[in-house]
Amino acid sequence: xxxxxxxxxxxxxxxxxxxxxxxxxxxxxxxxxxxxxxxxxxxxxxxxxxxxxxxxxxxxxxxxxxxxxxxxxxxxxxxxxxxxxxxxxxxxxxxxxxxxxxxxxxxxxxxxxxxxxxxxxxxxxxxxxxxxxxxxxxxxxxxxxxxxxxxxxxxxxxxxxxxxxxxxxxxxxxxxxxxxxxxxxxxxxxxxxxxxxxxxxxxxxxxxxxxxxxxxxxxxxxxxxxxxxxxxxxxxxxxxxxxxxxxxxxxxxxxxxxxxxxxxxxxxxxxxxxxxxxxxxxxxxxxxxxxxxxxxxxxxxxxxxxxxxxxxxxxxxxxxxxxxxxxxxxxxxxxxxxxxxxxxxxxxxxxxxxxxxx
Amino acid sequence: xxxxxxxxxxxxxxxxxxxxxxxxxxxxxxxxxxxxxxxxxxxxxxxxxxxxxxxxxxxxxxxxxxxxxxxxxxxxxxxxxxxxxxxxxxxxxxxxxxxxxxxxxxxxxxxxxxxxxxxxxxxxxxxxxxxxxxxxxxxxxxxxxxxxxxxxxxxxxxxxxxxxxxxxxxxxxxxxxxxxxxxxxxxxxxxxxxxxxxxxxxxxxxxxxxxxxxxxxxxxxxxxxxxxxxxxxxxxxxxxxxxxxxxxxxxxxxxxxxxxxxxxxxxxxxxxxxxxxxxxxxxxxxxxx
Numbered sequence: 001x002x003x004x005x006x007x008x009x010x011x012x013x014x015x016x017x018x019x020x021x022x023x024x025x026x027x028x029x030x031x032x033x034x035x036x037x038x039x040x041x042x043x044x045x046x047x048x049x050x051x052x053x054x055x056x057x058x059x060x061x062x063x064x065x066x067x068x069x070x071x072x073x074x075x076x077x078x079x080x081x082x083x084x085x086x087x088x089x090x091x092x093x094x095x096x097x098x099x100x101x102x103x104x105x106x107x108x109x110x111x112x113x114x115x116x117x118x119x120x121x122x123x124x125x126x127x128x129x130x131x132x133x134x135x136x137x138x139x140x141x142x143x144x145x146x147x148x149x150x151x152x153x154x155x156x157x158x159x160x161x162x163x164x165x166x167x168x169x170x171x172x173x174x175x176x177x178x179x180x181x182x183x184x185x186x187x188x189x190x191x192x193x194x195x196x197x198x199x200x201x202x203x204x205x206x207x208x209x210x211x212x213x214x215x216x217x218x219x220x221x222x223x224x225x226x227x228x229x230x231x232x233x234x235x236x237x238x239x240x241x242x243x244x245x246x247x248x249x250x251x252x253x254x255x256x257x258x259x260x261x262x263x264x265x266x267x268x269x270x271x272x273x274x275x276x277x278x279x280x281x282x283x284x285x286x287x288x289x290x291x292x293x294x295x296x297x298x299x300x301x302x303x304x305x306x307x308x309x310x311x312x313x314x315x316x317x318x319x320x321x322x323x324x325x326x327x328x329x330x331x332x333x334x335x336x337x338x339x340x341x342x343x344x345x346x347x348x349x350x351x352x353x354x355x356x357x358x
Numbered sequence: 359x360x361x362x363x364x365x366x367x368x369x370x371x372x373x374x375x376x377x378x379x380x381x382x383x384x385x386x387x388x389x390x391x392x393x394x395x396x397x398x399x400x401x402x403x404x405x406x407x408x409x410x411x412x413x414x415x416x417x418x419x420x421x422x423x424x425x426x427x428x429x430x431x432x433x434x435x436x437x438x439x440x441x442x443x444x445x446x447x448x449x450x451x452x453x454x455x456x457x458x459x460x461x462x463x464x465x466x467x468x469x470x471x472x473x474x475x476x477x478x479x480x481x482x483x484x485x486x487x488x489x490x491x492x493x494x495x496x497x498x499x500x501x502x503x504x505x506x507x508x509x510x511x512x513x514x515x516x517x518x519x520x521x522x523x524x525x526x527x528x529x530x531x532x533x534x535x536x537x538x539x540x541x542x543x544x545x546x547x548x549x550x551x552x553x554x555x556x557x558x559x560x561x562x563x564x565x566x567x568x569x570x571x572x573x574x575x576x577x578x579x580x581x582x583x584x585x586x587x588x589x590x591x592x593x594x595x596x597x598x599x600x601x602x603x604x605x606x607x608x609x610x611x612x613x614x615x616x617x618x619x620x621x622x623x624x625x626x627x628x629x630x631x632x633x634x635x636x637x638x639x640x641x642x643x644x645x646x647x
Binding site for chain 2: 053056057058077078079082083084085087089091093094095096104105108109149152153
């Protein structure tokens, strides 16, 4: 177990990167605290797998250093780093039995046979495959294969970190919950540093203590699920987290007032006069549909998803989403909206500005 | 669903039947015909039943040739299969050098067989051949026209030179089809080079290797042109393999009856051994799984 420090790290798959766009992973400084469970969240191709492979040593970074505690491992091999990693695509050694598959990483490290037997039995129970331990690992379902891969990842107790690269993509939804719960309890039990890559926000938010959101090769925000929800640091975070995501509306901001298409909106904080691409972001949860009060909208359609209703509306030609509680009756006269002042975020060039207390 | 029945459709198959009969069935039947008859010239044939087969089964000459043939094929397979895998494992996986390797390695496969024979026949000559001359100059006694051992070494090295590429190319194709994730997982699991070969590469190559072994077995078991050009079956009968013996018998001595019986048995032996190979290997694969 170790604290993992990324120091000025960046990576490009090109031999001679020239512009910043050539980098799959842009310059990054970050410390992964020992024993924390992180989720690395982002859309496909944002560099999260690259980052994971750099930490495990499968990819060597173009620049920067990686430290495990205080030791520089930038050029160390995967074996020397002693890291476990589970991939999206299940890997099973299909000429071996399930038991041998699980024992493989331990055997390679020269563990004693008694220890291997005991540990494999434990892991077999954990992934629910005790009965199949002596079967050949061939002709299995994707579920079973991935469970074996997960088991192989968890079998070593002394690893410096456990990395998961979208490991549950191929697994059935009900099994997903079960395995994720097991991973969490494993984390509580052994306190490994865990990094879990996913593009599924539910998975990220339920698994991790801290969620790292990546966008276009850059880490845009690191925070608890609550922070990501209430104070997205970047418009991407607002849009990516939440269902539906945050509404982002272009505006001009002066002092404590925002002008959205000419309509004035009171802000909770003082921002002065802002230049550049100014936008305000407000989550659908914090907009209320009203009668006769607030700014005008045109309701396009209402989707009832059971727990609440999603109102898709048109707001000065832009699409805007509003969450209405399940009990609320939506009448044709409700054509205005009000914003919860405290929950309006202001963005300049996609990054959130804090403002001063008004 | 009701099938439409129209017997006139059989006419559509006629061209193919005629073609196959003309090119394969009738010539094959001629061989069968010869194998059960004898002639004293004048195109007069007499029915002799299975006499030729019995004679061939008791012919020491055929058993000797079969023995030599089996030894030859066994040596060829034990050298070419591991060597081909070794070459494939060490080839660059992608980029310019990979393409270059592939082109260079397919070159021997493109050379006509009798040219391969001629190349080695000259290459090995003590008077003008580079190999023969060099060995001779180094004081190593090498003369494939007189020395049995030298003759065998020459035709084996020649076959290895000619055909290892095929095994290597097939093995390379097998290796290329292994997803990167396997190697990454093996690295994470800290597998040794040997373990990677044993548990990932070899199992994934099994399919193509099976084809490689079958092809190399059948080809080497039927080999004719190259050893014929280099040694002509000599010295003595030392390198007279089955097909060389067969041609000697059929065209040299014009013993059509025995040669036809020989051909048919030869064909059956190849068929049986290939079938056994295939069955054993598919069973092995199933058992592995």
